Amino acid sequence: MTEIEDLLREDLRGKTPYGAPQLDVPVQLNTNENAYAIPDDVAAVIEQYLSRQVRSLNRYPDRDAVALREDLAAYLGQGLTVDHVWAANGSNELLQQLLQAFGGSGRTVLGFMPSYSMHPLLARGTGTAFVDAGREADYTLSPAFVRDAITEHDPDVVFLVSPNNPTGTALGADVIDAAYEAARGIVVIDEAYAEFARDPRSTALNRLEGRPRLVVTRTMSKAFAFAGARVGYLAADPELIEKLLLVRLPYHLSSLTQAAARGALACAAQLQAEVDELKHQRDRIVKNLRAKGLPVADSDANFVLLGGLADAAAVWRAVLEEGVLIRDVGLPGRLRITAGTEEETTALLDAFDTVMGRRPELFCANLWFASFTEKEQ
Structure with missing residues (x-):
């Protein structure tokens, strides 16, 4: 009998569908969803x-x-x-x-x-x-x-x-x-x-x-x-x-x-207030991670891109062990973090404090660049 794979269009064979990790953890900041439920x-x-x-x-x-x-x-x-x-x-x-x-x-x-x-x-x-x-x-x-x-x-x-x-x-x-x-x-x-x-x-x-x-x-x-x-x-x-x-x-x-x-x-007006709060939490993430010595790009979205990581996959796993799910997007030395509620943002920042204290070797600032307007050297 012919295998279904053989009947599939050639350009689709061996491909995998779109997906993002969906794990049951207390703080999920990986899919750029709006952190606030409908009021x-x-x-x-x-x-x-x-x-x-x-x-x-x-x-x-x-x-x-x-x-x-x-x-x-x-x-x-x-x-x-x-x-x-x-x-x-x-x-x-x-x-x-x-x-x-x-x-x-x-x-x-x-x-x-x-x-x-x-x-x-x-x-x-x-x-x-x-x-x-x-x-x-x-x-x-x-x-x-x-x-x-x-x-x-x-x-x-x-x-x-x-x-x-x-x-x-x-x-x-x-x-x-x-x-x-x-x-x-x-x-x-x-x-x-x-x-x-x-x-x-x-x-x-x-x-x-x-x-x-x-x-x-x-x-x-x-x-x-x-x-x-x-x-x-x-x-x-x-x-x-x-x-x-x-x-x-x-x-x-x-x-x-x-x-x-x-x-x-x-x-729309009521929902805009929550957008403003998420923008505040996004900027809070940028400010606090930079204060920890980590380079973060300025963002116009509801997420930020963090750099300066010697091993992004290891940092992702270490933060996950602290109950916070962020996104490994496959860029060397970088992870993406969705802006959450005030409580979720606090949990995220606490998780990074813990991971940086326990595993400082995972962080390497020279993997980044000063800003998104200056080229990597």
Whole structure:
């Protein structure tokens, strides 16, 4: 009998699916989730929105999610309308739809790794060739670096992430403009963590006008504490959004998902207070780890990238033994830490105190660089 593996597409054979360690420990700071549960008053509003849909679940949802898109456009501002916004089951589905429409067999998508690890997986799943242009020595991207990579590889789609995961660094407008000017195809700015930016004005939404090939993707998973609901959205030229309808599945966004998202959007102001607290805890992590002599990059996301580790995997295990789960993203001498609640942050800092006291040989500051604006020597 033929093995299932033999029936699988050749480019998928031997591959493993996306995943992150899910361990039962007291403090989980590894997947960049919002550390705060939905507040009771916000939950009550969401429940009201949901209750209006329950009795009509025998009917299909609004195929185009018009009411939700109107609410999302109002939330984004920038003069955007319902025709400029599209929504799906998490930003991953949006990225997949973009590749289904503008990528595919014989086409390429250009990424700049290390970055969001789903980008090459989504490319593979849609039969799109993924090209990794890498990054500069300090993991940043300059306009010249991006422009040269696009000129060299001539991609059909370009993926840029701002703030970037796992580095936490945001892109300047000059980098976005350079990418758009150099590319002949679609330029996607993945802004999953945009609400955590130190300068909210840095969003690529500012660059949309007059750029019909530019796309800005967002998610409600992070700032809205909505990871379990799976709601992503994008902003782009209305003509581009029309093309995405060619590949979307019918009724892809359930009535309950649309209703829950609208309830959360109605409470955006309340949820922003928790975003501000997470930004405070993120900056607290940076300040305190630096005070311990550990180099940490400034971050515009809800996580930080820690360096100066002689053995990142050993530090990860040692911190885990203290009941704190962080993320080994595979970068030499570096680990990623999600910002948590005040109590979780205290536990994290205490864990590092303990590990540094017991295992000082695991830490080596010369593995890092002074800042993300200076090259490694």
